[in-house]
Amino acid sequence: MEPVIKIDNLSKEFKIRTNRNIITGLFNPKNKIVKAVDDVSFSVNEGESLAFLGPNGAGKTTTIKTLTGLLYPTSGNVEILGYNPFDRDPQFLKQIGLVMGNKAGLSWDLTAAQSFDLIQKIYEIPLEAYKERVERFTSLFNLKHVLNTQLRSVSLGERMKLELIGAILHNPKILFLDEPTIGLDIISKKNIRIFLRDIQKHAKITIILTSHDMDDVEKVCDRVVVINHGQKIYDGRLEKLMGDYQKERVVVFYFESVPGEVVGIKHTEIEEQKDDSIALRVSSERMPKLIAEVTSKYPVLDIDIKSIPLEDIIEDLFQRDLTPHKLNVNI
Amino acid sequence: MRYRLNILWANIVNTFRRETAYFSQNWSNFFSTVFYTLAMVVFVDVLFSNITTLAGYSREEMLFMVFIGQVAYYFGWGVFGINGERLNEDINNGSFDFVLVRPAPPLFFVLFRNISIIGTLRDSLANILVISFLINWTTLHITLSSIVLGSVVFIAGQIIWQYIRVGLVFPAFWFGSAKNIMSISYELTETHNLPLEGYPQSLRILFTTLIPTIIVSAMAGSVILNKSNGLIMAGWAIAVTVALSFVFVWAWNSALKHYSSASS
Numbered sequence: 001m002e003p004v005i006k007i008d009n010l011s012k013e014f015k016i017r018t019n020r021n022i023i024t025g026l027f028n029p030k031n032k033i034v035k036a037v038d039d040v041s042f043s044v045n046e047g048e049s050l051a052f053l054g055p056n057g058a059g060k061t062t063t064i065k066t067l068t069g070l071l072y073p074t075s076g077n078v079e080i081l082g083y084n085p086f087d088r089d090p091q092f093l094k095q096i097g098l099v100m101g102n103k104a105g106l107s108w109d110l111t112a113a114q115s116f117d118l119i120q121k122i123y124e125i126p127l128e129a130y131k132e133r134v135e136r137f138t139s140l141f142n143l144k145h146v147l148n149t150q151l152r153s154v155s156l157g158e159r160m161k162l163e164l165i166g167a168i169l170h171n172p173k174i175l176f177l178d179e180p181t182i183g184l185d186i187i188s189k190k191n192i193r194i195f196l197r198d199i200q201k202h203a204k205i206t207i208i209l210t211s212h213d214m215d216d217v218e219k220v221c222d223r224v225v226v227i228n229h230g231q232k233i234y235d236g237r238l239e240k241l242m243g244d245y246q247k248e249r250v251v252v253f254y255f256e257s258v259p260g261e262v263v264g265i266k267h268t269e270i271e272e273q274k275d276d277s278i279a280l281r282v283s284s285e286r287m288p289k290l291i292a293e294v295t296s297k298y299p300v301l302d303i304d305i306k307s308i309p310l311e312d313i314i315e316d317l318f319q320r321d322l323t324p325h326k327l328n329v330n331i
Numbered sequence: 332m333r334y335r336l337n338i339l340w341a342n343i344v345n346t347f348r349r350e351t352a353y354f355s356q357n358w359s360n361f362f363s364t365v366f367y368t369l370a371m372v373v374f375v376d377v378l379f380s381n382i383t384t385l386a387g388y389s390r391e392e393m394l395f396m397v398f399i400g401q402v403a404y405y406f407g408w409g410v411f412g413i414n415g416e417r418l419n420e421d422i423n424n425g426s427f428d429f430v431l432v433r434p435a436p437p438l439f440f441v442l443f444r445n446i447s448i449i450g451t452l453r454d455s456l457a458n459i460l461v462i463s464f465l466i467n468w469t470t471l472h473i474t475l476s477s478i479v480l481g482s483v484v485f486i487a488g489q490i491i492w493q494y495i496r497v498g499l500v501f502p503a504f505w506f507g508s509a510k511n512i513m514s515i516s517y518e519l520t521e522t523h524n525l526p527l528e529g530y531p532q533s534l535r536i537l538f539t540t541l542i543p544t545i546i547v548s549a550m551a552g553s554v555i556l557n558k559s560n561g562l563i564m565a566g567w568a569i570a571v572t573v574a575l576s577f578v579f580v581w582a583w584n585s586a587l588k589h590y591s592s593a594s595s
Contacts (some may be wrong), residue, residue, distance in 0.1 A: 004443075014387070014591060061594065063427070065592050068428075069431065069432070069434050070428050070431050070590065070592050071590065071591070071592060072588050088431065090435075090436075091434075093432060093433060093434040094434050096356065096432070098428070098432045100425075100428065102425075103424070103425050103426055103428060103429070104426060104429075105350070105426075105429040107345070109349040109352045109353075110345060110349060110352070114345060114348055117341065118338075118341045118342075118345060119433075121337045121338055121341045122338060122341075122433050122434060122435045123433075124334065150352060225371035226367060278395070290524055
């Protein structure tokens with residue numbers, strides 16, 4: 001299958017002004033170079049859903065902005081749907097959609113319906129198709145009642161769903177989502193995740209997502225690229241990543257009160273301890289022995305076996321990333 | 332072309348919707364311009380109470396300059412004026428991402444995003460009519476050819492003003508905001524209200540070449556009143572507009588390459 005996104009050795013540097021003195025800064029500005037993305041390469045096939053993960057400042061959003069043509073790369077090649085995104089070819093732009101959780105793509109002063117009308121004209125969406133999509137998406141998200149309300153007056157959850165609708169009205173082939181569920185309640189998050197999975201599966205939309213909410217990743221994405229300090233540190237299937245970490249399990253034992261001896265059991269690591277329970281991290285191989293040992297010796301009320309949460313897996317990847325980084329170079 | 336016209340129409344409609352979205356803002360500009368016009372008319376009357384001409388302009392001609400200055404203001408600032416401010420805001424808060432990521436040509440969209448026709452008519456009509464009633468038009472030496480050539484100069488001047496206002500925002504692409512730089516254009520507005528002939532030669536050259544702010548009304552007014560050679564002035568205004576267009580587009584393309592997009 002031909003990839004729809006091809007990125008080779010992408011790097012992006014920013015020049016940050018260090019001399020902010022209002023007098024000397026005029027004549028001797030002094031800048032430092034910050035490398036936000038450092039030699040990143042990967043490709044994405046049509047219909048894939050890829051999560052782009054990393055801690056704050058890792059370079060995720062910069063990469064997405066470079067892929068959408070918002071930022072010029074310092075070096076490297078980027079090809080999206082056969083286009084160079086920085087050419088901003090209208091035919092390319094008609095095939096991508098962008099949602100940013102912290103920015104408003106729809107006009108704050110207008111109603112969503114009025115903003116959608118402008119989108120219809122900008123993307124030249126046939127009128128019948130446009131009406132049908134607005135009807136379908138607003139029904140799906142139960143948003144018909146706010147369609148004619150000024151955007152500043154609708155709730156955050158409703159606004160994000162409207163933003164999402166605005167980004168897919170033109171039926172893009174690739175949808176870029178930067179923290180699409182940030183600040184939303186559980187129900188809204190769930191609705192958005194189900195919707196994204198649905199359009200990815202049925203409309204074959206390629207999804208590129210960044211999020212700090214691992215539930216977004218688990219529910220929407222099949223593949224994960226982890227980036228830290230601008231460099232790619234992991235690229236693989238989500239299930240494989242999870243599988244690799246299933247060599248360990250967390251077993252939670254419930255007691256009336258936790259016996260002191262349990263704390264010292266060998267080949268385990270205490271994940272969490274409360275008055276009536278203790279969670280022990282143990283290798284999958286040793287897990288049956290551990291359960292047998294604890295249940296035979298102590299009055300266990302209940303047992304809960306958990307996989308390692310994705311948050312912990314990603315955190316572990318960040319911590320294992322010990323590559324030396326030269327982020328700042330003074331010039 | 333049809334695509335751009337469709338977007339222009341959508342922008343006109345959305346501008347009207349945006350302007351009327353907040354009730355309290357509906358009539359504030361109207362009152363603001365009433366007070367300004369009143370002050371200008373009183374100023375001209377005081378000025379001409381002891382003299383008959385100023386820089387070769389009679390009271391009627393000076394009122395005509397106030398008239399054309401106001402028309403230039405309403406057309407430039409009222410209809411298109413807010414586009415520079417919106418560009419600065421969008422760059423500052425990162426919303427400019429959504430201008431770039433959409434298939435409409437970004438420069439065209441930025442220049443014509445806000446087209447306030449109804450709002451400007453609401454704010455300007457009464458003032459323009461009042462000034463025009465105060466002028467004794469029969470005393471002015473205006474001909475059809477001077478009106479045509481003056482209009483060419485006026486339109487060129489409007490295009491130049493758009494370039495200046497939006498161009499002053501370009502440093503925001505490098506520094507994140509150009510709010511204070513943009514305010515220079517407010518001060519420069521004052522330059523076009525004075526008669527062209529009132530300027531010393533050096534300033535006249537400065538304000539019609541490097542900082543061509545007086546073309547829109549001082550030069551246009553002079554041409555319409557047949558006080559200067561219309562053909563030469565119109566040719567000059569067109570030449571400056573064309574030259575500035577090249578500089579403007581080059582600066583825009585350079586600025587886009589430096590857009591760093593506010594972090595989200």
